[in-house]
Amino acid sequence: GAGVSQSPSNKVTEKGKDVELRCDPISGHTALYWYRQSLGQGLEFLIYFQGNSAPDKSGLPSDRFSAERTGGSVSTLTIQRTQQEDSAVYLCASSFWGLGEQYFGPGTRLTVT
Amino acid sequence: EDQVTQSPEALRLQEGESSSLNCSYTVSGLRGLFWYRQDPGKGPEFLFTLYSAGEEKEKERLKATLTKKESFLHITAPKPEDSATYLCAVQVQGGSEKLVFGKGTKLTVNP
Numbered sequence: 001g002a003g004v005s006q007s008p009s010n011k012v013t014e015k016g017k018d019v020e021l022r023c024d025p026i027s028g029h030t031a032l033y034w035y036r037q038s039l040g041q042g043l044e045f046l047i048y049f050q051g052n053s054a055p056d057k058s059g060l061p062s063d064r065f066s067a068e069r070t071g072g073s074v075s076t077l078t079i080q081r082t083q084q085e086d087s088a089v090y091l092c093a094s095s096f097w098g099l100g101e102q103y104f105g106p107g108t109r110l111t112v113t
Numbered sequence: 114e115d116q117v118t119q120s121p122e123a124l125r126l127q128e129g130e131s132s133s134l135n136c137s138y139t140v141s142g143l144r145g146l147f148w149y150r151q152d153p154g155k156g157p158e159f160l161f162t163l164y165s166a167g168e169e170k171e172k173e174r175l176k177a178t179l180t181k182k183e184s185f186l187h188i189t190a191p192k193p194e195d196s197a198t199y200l201c202a203v204q205v206q207g208g209s210e211k212l213v214f215g216k217g218t219k220l221t222v223n224p
Contacts, residue, residue: 004156031210042216045211048209091156103159
């Protein structure tokens with residue numbers, strides 16, 4: 001079946017602009033995660049959605065970052081007033097009920113100039 | 114604080130030269146330990162999940178093992194196509210379902 005998809009694959013934006021990143025999880029997966037991978041750093045957790053429960057936002061680095069998940073499926077990560085330090089690869093993953101392995105999408109490479 | 118440390122940071126092997134990658138972890142309680150493979154420009158690809166000390170999983174030339182403090186990814190007779198970055202991650206009991214990742218081991222297998 002289809003895996004996790006993300007769009008766009010690459011995004012170049014100017015400092016101060018807002019960006020939206022999209023994630024389509026694997027069909028039937030109830031849990032969805034966003035991570036960030038910066039050069040030389042490990043994957044850093046950002047936010048986690050599970051069904052209709054309140055999301056775990058504990059990894060969001062600042063209030064410029066927000067995410068929503070509509071209809072229990074597609075998710076959008078929004079970064080407002082982008083800064084150069086936001087440049088990274090943003091990865092989305094999904095899993096069945098939050099247990100066990102998470103399956104990752106190809107990522108969105110964000111470059112803030 | 115939950116931590117995952119992988120070593121070495123980089124490893125170069127000749128084709129057929131077996132070796133092991135290490136993942137040591139410090140967590141309040143382990144729910145599961147995960148190994149992923151990541152190729153350049155791609156998202157991590159799931160390899161194994163280990164849940165309890167003594168558990169082992171195998172897939173082709175790869176074998177993952179788990180103790181109470183660390184995990185090893187053994188690579189037997191590697192081939193150039195095994196070249197990738199291998200990531201280790203833990204999921205902690207009683208907390209969020211998030212994964213805590215190490216920084217990875219970049220493996221290069223020369224023909």
